Amino acid sequence: MLSIPKAHPYPITKLVWSDGSPVRVNELEANKAYIFNYLFKNTPNFLINLGDEKGNPIRIEVTLYTAMPPLAEESIVFRVKDYVKESIPGFGSPYTVNPHGSIVAYSAICQHFGCPYLAINFYAPGRSVPLARSKIVERGGVIYCVCHGGAYDPYRGAAILLDPPQRPLPFVILREENEELYAVNIVGATIFGKFCNTCGEEGDLIGSISVVKEA
Numbered sequence: 001m002l003s004i005p006k007a008h009p010y011p012i013t014k015l016v017w018s019d020g021s022p023v024r025v026n027e028l029e030a031n032k033a034y035i036f037n038y039l040f041k042n043t044p045n046f047l048i049n050l051g052d053e054k055g056n057p058i059r060i061e062v063t064l065y066t067a068m069p070p071l072a073e074e075s076i077v078f079r080v081k082d083y084v085k086e087s088i089p090g091f092g093s094p095y096t097v098n099p100h101g102s103i104v105a106y107s108a109i110c111q112h113f114g115c116p117y118l119a120i121n122f123y124a125p126g127r128s129v130p131l132a133r134s135k136i137v138e139r140g141g142v143i144y145c146v147c148h149g150g151a152y153d154p155y156r157g158a159a160i161l162l163d164p165p166q167r168p169l170p171f172v173i174l175r176e177e178n179e180e181l182y183a184v185n186i187v188g189a190t191i192f193g194k195f196c197n198t199c200g201e202e203g204d205l206i207g208s209i210s211v212v213k214e215a
């Protein structure tokens with residue numbers, strides 16, 4: 001008989017450095033990726049303060065729509081002056097992706113065959129992508145998976161830049177309190193291989209803190 005894995009509430013998880021001190025938003029270097037696990041102990045995510053080629057943070061806005069369009073449908077993008085406004089296929093209500101406008105967190109497990117970080121990695125603007133098979137990614141500013149060359153756009157809600165992935169990366173909703181960061185939810189697609197994002201053994205949930213490391 002098919003057993004349905006138990007779903008749990010999303011934990012509110014404080015992001016901390018390895019010495020236990022809280023990660024503060026102004027400590028995250030632009031164009032540098034960090035890694036933390038959420039909402040399970042073995043599901044990694046990128047934490048990135050997105051910047052331009054000169055290292056200036058870029059404000060990102062993401063709006064989620066409640067309807068799930070066909071899997072291959074591209075995200076709709078509006079470029080408004082100096083920031084990027086994005087609509088992502090997914091569930092939920094309108095949502096700004098991060099408190100300071102430039103910090104985002106995405107699953108670091110590829111939506112194609114599930115290759116995890118380090119196979120999938122963030123390449124800052126100007127940082128070349130090894131073995132890039134397309135000009136789209138050769139100048140960096142992408143999340144790229146070396147397993148089969150899939151690529152996602154971190155400035156547009158991890159929308160697909162290069163197949164074979166068919167879905168954007170799920171992203172983690174962050175909350176800022178007193179300049180400290182908390183992970184509170186995951187939206188968009190489900191984490192690769194998960195029946196639902198919170199399905200699993202209770203003991204595997206990350207709990208109240210998650211350690212952030214440089215990628």
Ligand code: FES
Nearest residue numbers: 110112113145150
């Ligand atoms: S697993 Fe990432 S592109 Fe195939």
